[in-house]
Amino acid sequence: MTTHDVRLTAPGLLTAAGTDPGDLWEALVAGKDTRRPTEALAGPWPEFDTAHLVDDPDAATLGVHRRVLRTSEKQARMALHGARLALAGPAERGPVGGPGWGLYLGLPTVDEELLRFGALDRLHKAAGSPAEVAALYGREVPPFSGLSHLNSTAAAHISAVFGLTGAMAAYSPFSDAGLTALIDGALSVAEGENEVALVGAVSPKVHPLLFAQYEELGWNGAVPGEGAAFLLAERAPGGADGPVGPVAGSGAPGARLAGYGRAFGAGPQDRAEALVEAVHAALETAGTDAGGIGWVLPDAAWTADGARAQDTALDRVFAGAADRPARFTSAPATGVLGPAHPLAHAVLALHGLAAGRRLVADGDAVREEALPAPRALVLACGARGQVCAVVLEGAEK
Numbered sequence: 001m002t003t004h005d006v007r008l009t010a011p012g013l014l015t016a017a018g019t020d021p022g023d024l025w026e027a028l029v030a031g032k033d034t035r036r037p038t039e040a041l042a043g044p045w046p047e048f049d050t051a052h053l054v055d056d057p058d059a060a061t062l063g064v065h066r067r068v069l070r071t072s073e074k075q076a077r078m079a080l081h082g083a084r085l086a087l088a089g090p091a092e093r094g095p096v097g098g099p100g101w102g103l104y105l106g107l108p109t110v111d112e113e114l115l116r117f118g119a120l121d122r123l124h125k126a127a128g129s130p131a132e133v134a135a136l137y138g139r140e141v142p143p144f145s146g147l148s149h150l151n152s153t154a155a156a157h158i159s160a161v162f163g164l165t166g167a168m169a170a171y172s173p174f175s176d177a178g179l180t181a182l183i184d185g186a187l188s189v190a191e192g193e194n195e196v197a198l199v200g201a202v203s204p205k206v207h208p209l210l211f212a213q214y215e216e217l218g219w220n221g222a223v224p225g226e227g228a229a230f231l232l233a234e235r236a237p238g239g240a241d242g243p244v245g246p247v248a249g250s251g252a253p254g255a256r257l258a259g260y261g262r263a264f265g266a267g268p269q270d271r272a273e274a275l276v277e278a279v280h281a282a283l284e285t286a287g288t289d290a291g292g293i294g295w296v297l298p299d300a301a302w303t304a305d306g307a308r309a310q311d312t313a314l315d316r317v318f319a320g321a322a323d324r325p326a327r328f329t330s331a332p333a334t335g336v337l338g339p340a341h342p343l344a345h346a347v348l349a350l351h352g353l354a355a356g357r358r359l360v361a362d363g364d365a366v367r368e369e370a371l372p373a374p375r376a377l378v379l380a381c382g383a384r385g386q387v388c389a390v391v392l393e394g395a396e397k
Contacts, residue, residue, distance in 0.1 A: 006186045007236040007254040011347040012085030014078060015227035015334045016052035019085060021351035027333045028359055028366045034333050038206060051206045052225030052335030057081040064161060072153050075108050079154040079202040082228030087162055097163025102194035104185035105155050105170045106177030106201030106339035166194045174382035175299050178343035179390055186233045186257045200230035203337040217383045218303040225335020229343040255353050258393035259286025266385045268305040275313035278389040286391040290321040294373030295358040297328055297345035299381040302336045306381045326360040342380035346392060349376035353394035
C-alpha cells in the first residue's frame with residue numbers, strides 16, 4: 001500500500017470561529033471578528049488586549065470525570081475535545097478503538113513557568129550556592145507541576161477515553177509537528193501498522209510566557225490563537241483505484257494524502273531551499289506538478305524569516321505555472337495556532353476539496369470561488385528549520 005490507498009476523513013476542528021470546518025469557512029468569508037479579551041493569569045498578551053481564544057471545555061463536554069480536569073492543561077483539554085469532534089460520527093461507523101486504532105499528535109511547547117515569577121529575585125541571590133538553589137526549587141516549584149507540564153497527558157487522555165491502543169507517536173513543539181503527525185499517521189495505515197489512525201494537533205495556551213518564546217524565535221506581531229484540528233486516516237476500499245468520497249455510512253468527506261515531503265534548513269536561505277525540496281517531493285509522490293495544484297495554504301507566517309522563506313519557495317515552485325494557485329491562510333479568523341495551524345489548514349482543504357471550492361484573499365476581504373484543480377498544497381515551516389509539505393487530493397482527478 002501507499003498513502004494513495006489511505007483516505008482522510010472525519011475532520012474535527014476547534015477554533016475561535018466554531019467547532020466545525022464549515023464554521024471556519026463561513027467566518028472567513030463573512031470577515032467575522034473572532035477575537036476575545038485575553039484572560040492570561042499573569043497579565044495580557046503584550047501589545048494586544050484580545051486574542052483568538054476558545055472556551056475551556058468542561059467535563060460534560062469532554063465526556064470525562066471532572067477529576068481528569070485537575071491534572072490537565074487547557075491544551076490537553078482542547079486536544080481531547082478535538083478528538084471527540086472527529087470520532088463522534090454516526091453509529092454506522094462501528095465501534096471506535098482497539099489495537100487497530102493508532103494516535104498521532106502534534107503538541108505545543110510547554111508554556112508555563114516551572115518556577116514562579118516571584119522566586120526569580122531569590123534565585124538570583126542564591127545563584128552562588130547550589131544547595132540554596134536546590135532548596136529554593138524545592139519550596140517554589142508548584143505541586144504536581146510535572147503532571148501539568150507533560151504534553152503526553154493529551155495523548156494519554158485521548159487514548160484512555162477512546163480506547164486507542166494501536167501504534168502511536170507524538171511530535172513537538174513547532175508547527176511542523178502537526179503535518180508530521182499527518183504523514184506518519186497515514187503511513188502507519190498504508191504500511192499496515194494501524195487499521196485507522198487518529199491524527200491531531202493542538203495549539204499552545206495563550207499566555208505571556210508564550211510571547212517570550214515567540215519573541216525569542218522572531219515573532220512578527222501576529223495575533224495568537226487557540227485551537228485543535230483532528231481527522232482520521234483509514235484504508236480506502238479498493239486500494240488506490242477505490243473511491244475517496246464519503247466513508248461508508250459516515251457521510252464524512254474524504255480525500256487522499258497524495259504526496260508528502262519533509263526537509264530541514266537551518267538558516268533563512270536554507271529554509272527556502274528546504275521548502276522547495278519538500279514541495280517538489282510532495283508533487284512527485286502525488287504524481288503531479290505545480291500546474292496540478294488548485295489551492296496553496298502556507299503556514300501561518302508569525303516570523304519575518306518564515307514568511308520570506310515561504311514566499312521565496314512558492315515563487316520558485318510555481319514560476320513556470322500558467323495559472324499560479326491562490327495562497328491562503330486562516331489566521332484572520334483563528335490566530336496563529338502553532339502545531340495545529342497546518343493541520344487546521346489541511347482540514348479546511350478537505351472541506352474545500354469536498355465542495356470543489358477554495359477561499360481567496362482579496363485585500364482585507366475573502367471570497368469563495370471554484371477550485372480549478374482537485375488538489376491542495378499545505379505547508380508547515382517550523383521555527384528551527386523543520387519543514388513539511390503535503391498534497392491533498394479530492395475525489396475527482
